[in-house]
Amino acid sequence: MPFTKITSNIFAIGGSNLSNPGDAMIYLVKTKSNKLVLIDSGIDSLNYIENNISDTGNNPIDLIALILTHCHIDHTGSAHSIKQKYPKVKIIAHEWERSALEGDKGTEKMIAADWYGVKYNPVHLDIVVKKEEEDINLGDTIFKIIQTPGHTPGSIAVIVKDDNKKILFGQDIHGPFMQDFNSNINDWHKSMKILMSKNADILAEGHYGIYKGKDNVRKFIASQLRQNGF
Ligand SMILES: [Zn+2]
Numbered sequence: 001m002p003f004t005k006i007t008s009n010i011f012a013i014g015g016s017n018l019s020n021p022g023d024a025m026i027y028l029v030k031t032k033s034n035k036l037v038l039i040d041s042g043i044d045s046l047n048y049i050e051n052n053i054s055d056t057g058n059n060p061i062d063l064i065a066l067i068l069t070h071c072h073i074d075h076t077g078s079a080h081s082i083k084q085k086y087p088k089v090k091i092i093a094h095e096w097e098r099s100a101l102e103g104d105k106g107t108e109k110m111i112a113a114d115w116y117g118v119k120y121n122p123v124h125l126d127i128v129v130k131k132e133e134e135d136i137n138l139g140d141t142i143f144k145i146i147q148t149p150g151h152t153p154g155s156i157a158v159i160v161k162d163d164n165k166k167i168l169f170g171q172d173i174h175g176p177f178m179q180d181f182n183s184n185i186n187d188w189h190k191s192m193k194i195l196m197s198k199n200a201d202i203l204a205e206g207h208y209g210i211y212k213g214k215d216n217v218r219k220f221i222a223s224q225l226r227q228n229g230f
Contacts, residue, residue, distance in 0.1 A: 007163040
């Protein structure tokens with residue numbers, strides 16, 4: 001049963017302890033109309049994703065969307081195989097990650113595939129996020145997408161409400177900040193202030209896992225800010 005239940009309809013189904021060792025966290029949201037949305041996808045983990053979705057009592061055939069929080073391969077590598085097997089799944093990401101995700105020449109370093117010694121299979125974006133903040137309705141559940149540049153230019157965070165709680169998906173809040181990624185530490189500082197202001201009840205982070213309670217969410221973000229000199 002390799003998954004963690006976060007709220008009634010939100011699960012962690014991937015990550016270094018739940019799927020492939022190199023995977024960033026993969027989160028699953030069951031929507032109000034009983035459809036399924038993934039937030040990030042791991043490096044090459046379709047089998048794990050399918051098995052772990054089944055273990056939560058759901059069926060991968062109900063997948064309708066995959067939100068990619070940024071272009072790095074530990075979050076995006078399985079997107080291609082998900083789209084091939086489940087063509088109805090809408091792939092969603094920010095405009096500023098599009099060229100890397102769609103495999104444009106010269107963007108290879110931005111994907112960080114060589115960090116993991118694997119090849120990235122590009123994927124076409126079906127929904128492109130362009131605003132600083134926008135609500136996307138997927139299966140009758142609102143996914144609030146927040147532009148949070150810093151780690152990469154087109155990084156996004158996502159907020160979903162469940163069990164009367166605000167769950168913030170902040171994949172790679174912690175960085176790192178690298179020239180190859182076009183990271184910008186001052187943009188990141190502003191992004192973290194925005195995320196702090198959202199007063200989330202739960203933080204679902206990309207590598208550090210799940211923080212429950214407003215205080216613990218604030219403490220995690222504050223500690224990251226301190227470590228980076230803010
Ligand atoms: Zn990353």
